[in-house]
Amino acid sequence: MILLIKVILAIVMVLFALFPVAWIVSAALDPTSQLGSQRLIPPNAGLVNFEKLLSDPLMPFWRWIWNSVKIATITTLLSLSITTMAAYAFSRLRFAGRITMLKAIMLIQIFPNLLALVAIYLMIQQTGKIVPWLGLETHAGLILVYLGGSMGINIWLIKGFLDTIPRAIDEAAMVDGATNWQIFTQLLLPLLRPILVVVGILAFIGTYGEFVLARILLSRAENYTLMVGLALFTDNQFAQNWGQFSAGALIGALPIMIVYLLLQDQIAGGLTSGAVKE
Amino acid sequence: MSATSTFNPPKTQQTPFFSLIRWFFILTFNFGVIGFIYQALQLGYMQLAGVVTTVSILVNVIxxxxxxSPYRWMVIGLAFMILFTVYPLIFTISIAFTNYGDGHLLSQAQALEVIQRESYLPKTGKAYRWTAYQSPDGNYVLWLQDQDGQSYLVREGSAPVAAKAGDPGIGEADANGIPKSIEGFTRLNPILAATDAKLPQIKFGVEGQTIQIRSPSEAAELRPRYVYDSATNSLTDQESGEIFYAIDGTYTSRTSGKQIVPGYQSFVGVRNFSDFLQSQALRGPLLQILTWNIIFPLLSVVSTFSLGLAIALLFNDAAMPFKRLFRTLLLVPYTIPTVITILIWRGMMNPDLGIINQLTRSLLGFSPPWTSEPIWAQAAILLINLWLGYPYFMLISSGALRSIPADLYEAATIDGASSWQAFRTITLPLLLVAVGPLLIASYIYNFNNFGLIYLFIGGGPPIVGATTQAGHTDILISYVYKLAFASGGRGVQYGLASAISIVVFSIVATLTLIQFRFTNMWEEMSRNA
Incomplete structure (x- = not known):
């Protein structure tokens, strides 16, 4: 009896969790594409909204996806390299200020760079006057700002993982004449793969979904990331273009959702040890 | 432990090849950086030049x-951290004490240059008699004669040239020595010229040698309006004789209170902070925003944690079927990018057309005014955040629940405790110890949850009577954004926005310290480091 109640409660919760998703799928397939006239099961379901979305000259949708994927990929790869190398040094080498620096990294990243957005904007604006390809409206400038936040909690995470790998492995290699660089690239990096996958996916998803900095630094439609594009698209005639928006939201969200659900165990493990999505 | 602390890695061995690459890198790096700093100095970006210099010295040393050599492993990360996290922090602090913003964007030298370009038409002084000529497409030229009988031709955009009737392109003189025509232009008779509305507005000649018509009989050279006195840092208006002194970045008259536009960037001390605390207009919305900023994350954390924990407890029952499937489905809200989620909910909560309002209208006969009534807007934001946030606490709590030893419950059952008592005295206290820090982290995250507030209805509905754009769901960070980037109302105010950022910084810092204390984080860190 109690179990039955529990199952019913769980089903109610699942309905709460999935209703918006079901609703957006139905909106994307509903050819009338109006917010007010939508049914949960659209009468003449079709791909009209997707066709309209991808051919709309005001909304360079493929471009936005490409921008987002490009920015997120580059940021993820660079920030992973930066963090992993730093984590190696913190775990394996001994140098002055090691603990102080570890603490400082923890403290500094607590201040979200969102709070300094005025300063970041002005700084990128000024940089752009000197090096145009790093200024406002450039993806390189945005990536640099994202990378500024990469020395963070993830260093702790990877360092923690490295600390669990016995030093005997490195020492043996050192006796054989391996350099630090060889130990790092050939011995430890392969062992780090599981944690790097989790940290990398979370970093990718975080960058892919980032809105504020991209919104401030990019202001031309062809430069937008997908999140900025979708958000600004909804400023105009949201209700009329509901179907098109839904199609876009679906394309934007689905790949991430699938990756997440496939890797949910690893990601849950990463989350409990302190990784963050944002 | 002792084995690891005495462990000493060998010096980094360097092959000649690596060494060559390193020096090549150092040279290119310095070449680029010096060029950058030079240009930054030329453009007057002293702070930027300063921070880049500091960082590049550090990089060179490393x-x-x-x-x-150990620092080489983190040199790029360190450089980025200083440039894009530490420096913006310092920059924010320094802007907060200035008046930087609309009307105060220029440096003092640049502002003076602009102001000194302003000119006026003297009421008396050297004058010319003038005759106007008009071209078919509506352009004008002037023929000028001074008291000594010397004559000049002046066009728009080029300096006056001495000319005589009969010169190439200039027609024959009439009885007064004025040419009857000028190539491409026809002469206007004095009455037509005197009644032409456009003519007196036109500035002939070029900057520094500008001629304007003063009266039907006279045209005169414009004079610089303001004369700068560097000894007193003041400007004197040549037209009215009024003196303007530099007060907080604006040249202001002490007698009339008039101000010269543009002002310039200057240090204004704690004025932004005191404005923010004392100004009636600002303080009104601010107090309201601050209150909501404290309540909103609190309610968000309590609601998401409660729901997440409830679900985790539901699935803590070994008899529960389809656990894995349920968990996967319940995780879905967490997997959708937040921006998209908020926009979906915004559509569903559209008061006229959204599905939620259609449902409540047909089921309850009532349509919640999500976007126009403050209390409903706040409720909407909390509901969206609940949907977004519960899966996180579901994951965290189910992990923590599994770590509570089962024999504690057995002991409680033997002592005759009800399951509610067991939950209250065993589960909850142990769980709170485990997830406490995450609750505080979640509070801090939501304290600055700009995306949610901004994307739902941009902080609206507006607070009536506020002089700045402030809304009932605005939190400090979204208010800062509006002050700094959304023009309108009082314009862009970087200084004030930065001052509020600092207030937010301090609140976040305090909360973080509490979190560290709460979790003994420092001790734990030092032990693990």
Whole structure:
């Protein structure tokens, strides 16, 4: 009896969790594409909204996806390299200020760079006057700002993982004449793969979904990331273009959702040890 | 433990090849950086030049000296951290004490240059008699004669040239020595010229040698309006004789209170902070925003944690079927990018057309005014955040629940405790110890949850009577954004926005310290480091 109640409660919760998703799928397939006239099961379901979305000259949708994927990929790869190398040094080498620096990294990243957005904007604006390809409206400038936040909690995470790998492995290699660089690239990096996958996916998803900095630094439609594009698209005639928006939201969200659900165990493990999505 | 602390890695061995690459890198790096700093100085970006210099010295030291070789592993990350996290922090603090913003964007030298370009038409002084000529497409030229009988031709955009009737392109003189025509232009008779509305507005000649018509009989050269006195840092208006002194970045008259536009960037001390605390207009919305900023994350954390924990407890029952499937489905809200989620909910909560309002209208006969009534807007934001946030606490709580030893419950059952008592005295206290820090982290995250507030209805509905754009769901960070980037109302105010950022910084810092204390984080860190 109690179990039955529990199952019913769980089903109610699942309905709460999935209703918006079901609703957006139905909106994307509903050819009338109006917010007010939508049914949960659209009468003449079709791909009209997707066709309209991808051919709309005001909304360079493929471009936005490409921008987002490009920015997120580059940021993820660079920030992973930066963090992993730093984590190696913190775990394996001994140098002055090691603990102080570890603490400082923890403290500094607590201040979200969102709070300094005025300063970041002005700084990128000024940089752009000197090096145009790093200024406002450039993806390189945005990536640099994202990378500024990469020395963070993830260093702790990877360092923690490295600390669990016995030093005997490195020492043996050192006796054989391996350099630090060889130990790092050939011995430890392969062992780090599981944690790097989790940290990398979370970093990718975080960058892919980032809105504020991209919104401030990019202001031309062809430069937008997908999140900025979708958000600004909804400023105009949201209700009329509901179907098109839904199609876009679906394309934007689905790949991430699938990756997440496939890797949910690893990601849950990463989350409990302190990784963050944002 | 002792084995690891005495462990000493060998010095980094360097092959000649690596060494060559390193020096090549150092040279290119310095070449680029010096060019950058030079240009930054030329453009007057002193702070930017300063921070880039500091960072590049650090990079050089790390790359050149072999004792610094461990730092080479993190040199890029350190450089980025200083440039894009530490420096913006310092920059924010320094802007907060200035009046930087609309009307105060220029440096003092640049502002003076602009102001001194302003000119006026003297009521008396050297004058010319003038005759106007008009071209078919509506352009004008002037023929000028001074008291000595010397004559000039002046066009728009080029300096006056001495000319005589009969010169190439200039027609024959009439009885007064004025040419009857000028190539491409026809002469206007005095009455037509005197009644032409456009003519007196036109500035003939070029900057520094500008001629304007003063009266039907006279045209005169414009004079610079303001004369700068560097000894007193003041400007004197040549037209009215009024003196303007530099007060907080604006040249202001002490007698009339008039101000010269543009002002310039200057240090204004704690004025932004005191404005923010004392100004009636600002303080009104601010107090309201601050209150909501404290309540909103609190309610969000309590609601998401409660729901997440409830679900985790539901699935803590070994008899529960389809656990894995349920968990996967319940995780879905967490997997959708937040921006998209908020926009979906915004559509569903559209008061006229959204599905939620259609449902409540047909089921309850009532349509919640999500976007127009403050209390409903706040409720909407909390509901969206609940949907977004519960899966996180579901994951965290189910992990924590599994770590509570089962024999504690057995002991409680033997002592005759009800399951509610067991939950209250065993589960909850142990769970709170485990997830406490995450609750505080979640509070801090939501304290600055700009995306949610901004994307739902941009902080609206507006607070009636506020002089700045402030809304009932605005939190400090979204208010800062509006002050700094959304023009309108009082314009862009970087200084004030930065001052509020600092207030937010301090609140976040305090909360973080509490979190660290709460979790003994420092001790734990030092032990693990």
């Amino acid at each position: 790359l050149i000296f072999s004792w610094a």
